[in-house]
Amino acid sequence: METPTRSGRGCWRRRARGSKPRSRSNDNANSGQPLELPEYAVAFFREALAEGVRETGCFVARKNAKSAAVAVLILAHLADDGPLRRPGWRCGVASISKEKARELWTQASDIAFASRILSGADKRSLHFGKVPLAIRSRWGEAAFLSADKSAGHASGFDLAIFDEIGLAPERGRALAAGLLSSTSARDGRLLAISVLGDSPLSREMVERAGDPACVVHVHEAPAGCALDDEDAWRIANPTLGSVKSLSYMRDMARRAAANPAEQSAFRSFDLNQPQSPSREPIAPPDIWESCALQEQPDRAGPVYVGIDLGGSVSLTAAALYWPETGRLEAYGACGTIPTLAERGEAYGIGARYVEMRERGELRTFGARVTPIVEFLHWIEDLLQGQHPALALADQ
Numbered sequence: 275m276e277t278p279t280r281s282g283r284g285c286w287r288r289r290a291r292g293s294k295p296r297s298r299s300n301d302n303a304n305s306g307q308p309l310e311l312p313e314y315a316v317a318f319f320r321e322a323l324a325e326g327v328r329e330t331g332c333f334v335a336r337k338n339a340k341s342a343a344v345a346v347l348i349l350a351h352l353a354d355d356g357p358l359r360r361p362g363w364r365c366g367v368a369s370i371s372k373e374k375a376r377e378l379w380t381q382a383s384d385i386a387f388a389s390r391i392l393s394g395a396d397k398r399s400l401h402f403g404k405v406p407l408a409i410r411s412r413w414g415e416a417a418f419l420s421a422d423k424s425a426g427h428a429s430g431f432d433l434a435i436f437d438e439i440g441l442a443p444e445r446g447r448a449l450a451a452g453l454l455s456s457t458s459a460r461d462g463r464l465l466a467i468s469v470l471g472d473s474p475l476s477r478e479m480v481e482r483a484g485d486p487a488c489v490v491h492v493h494e495a496p497a498g499c500a501l502d503d504e505d506a507w508r509i510a511n512p513t514l515g516s517v518k519s520l521s522y523m524r525d526m527a528r529r530a531a532a533n534p535a536e537q538s539a540f541r542s543f544d545l546n547q548p549q550s551p552s553r554e555p556i557a558p559p560d561i562w563e564s565c566a567l568q569e570q571p572d573r574a575g576p577v578y579v580g581i582d583l584g585g586s587v588s589l590t591a592a593a594l595y596w597p598e599t600g601r602l603e604a605y606g607a608c609g610t611i612p613t614l615a616e617r618g619e620a621y622g623i624g625a626r627y628v629e630m631r632e633r634g635e636l637r638t639f640g641a642r643v644t645p646i647v648e649f650l651h652w653i654e655d656l657l658q659g660q661h662p663a664l665a666l667a668d669q
Contacts, residue, residue, distance in 0.1 A: 309385065314493065314512040315343035321489045322465060328487040329454070331466040331479045333440060335493065335510040335546040337518045340467045344435060345382035351433075352411040353391050354399045363414030366429055366456055368421055368449060369437035372407075375418045378437055379407055382416075421449065432462040439479070440471030441551075444620060450475055470494060470548040474619070477548065495545035498563065501527045501537065510546040534558045571599035576663035579653070583646060583669055584608065589636075590644040592653045605635055605656065607649050609642040 311319075314334065322330035334340060348365060350358040369375040383402045391400055401410045407418040417429070434453035436442075442449070454464045470476050470492070483490040499506035502524075511518050523544060530540035537558045542551035555562070575598030584590040589606040596602075608617065614627040614636070630636035639648045 311343055312339050312513050318491045327463055327489050329464045331490045333468055333470045333492045336469060336543045338511055338513045339517045341378050341381045344467055345385050348382055348416045349386060352413050359413045361413060364431050365416040365433045366419055366431040367435045368419040368453060370441050371421050374437055379418050382409055429456045430459045431456045432460045434464045436466045438468045439466040440468035440473050440476035442473045442475050444474055469542055469546050472550040493546055495547055501531050571601045573601055574599045577660055579662040579665040581667040584644060586642045590649050607637050607639050607644045609640045610638045611641050
């Protein structure tokens with residue numbers, strides 16, 4: 275069965291344990307029925323809306339009714355019979371693009387009309403405005419913002435929503451900061467919904483889950499799981515078989531298995547694993563990781579060397595390969611400005627560069643651009659007198 279487990283205070287993860295869950299033969303069985311919030315969304319909102327919580331994040335695979343749940347949350351504050359209504363309530367919604375934010379507006383509009391919230395005596399109790407994009411009522415307003423760094427800075431919100439934060443690049447940090455700042459005057463909170471993606475913003479939120487003011491729920495398939503592992507599917511997709519189609523997952527898993535270029539998107543969107551959906555790997559991550567060894571083979575036979583020269587941003591790197599034994603060593607270098615810690619933060623890899631330096635795999639030369647002569651002398655020292663059978667470089 276699937277059991278909820280805590281990973282630090284304020285962070286909730288789901289993992290599989292024991293026997294397989296009961297199979298569901300009827301996909302989308304609730305189609306056309308009264309709307310009920312998924313259990314995972316109810317559990318998230320109970321913690322996210324608690325007193326003293328400042329930042330909240332719910333990370334789950336796509337098509338699990340995340341947007342519908344947030345749309346219901348907005349309507350619960352604005353509708354005349356909404357259980358959370360209170361005068362003067364204000365909400366701001368932003369996403370990685372204005373079009374993505376509009377999807378939430380459309381979701382709320384569809385739910386309101388399907389639920390006949392607008393069919394009472396006062397047909398304008400809820401107004402869905404298109405210019406500017408907003409939802410208004412006598413109880414307050416939800417504004418749908420542009421996806422730029424200025425969004426939210428001049429506003430005051432009780433609730434700021436960042437949709438698809440896991441797909442936001444580093445430059446999205448200013449947008450997140452503006453949204454969080456917009457809640458300061460009203461003592462409000464920031465709510466993020468997304469797949470995990472590879473954004474530093476989602477990773478940092480998960481890492482901060484020990485903070486009592488930060489609540490994070492993560493529905494993530496286990497790292498390295500098989501593409502066709504149905505137990506893993508259910509962990510990442512808590513509405514599988516009711517909202518999200520089981521047959522879709524089976525079809526997409528076969529498609530990803532047949533086409534490695536599709537695997538990053540499947541693992542990101544449908545398994546909610548922390549990687550970029552647009553990455554185009556030479557080899558799928560699970561095959562690449564299976565090549566890792568605890569102990570390297572011996573240096574034996576001829577060695578081949580490949581050099582990749584970097585600039586002020588990218589690393590200069592070298593790969594040393596002994597084909598007779600399959601030994602591969604990789605080394606990198608960069609300037610001292612910015613520091614390795616700053617580079618790791620900017621590229622969303624944390625302390626990886628610092629760890630590589632401690633293992634002797636990375637060195638710093640010069641200020642901003644690696645001087646190639648010093649770098650090649652270092653590689654020469656690493657070869658310990660062995661002459662390359664072949665050396666190649668990109669320029």
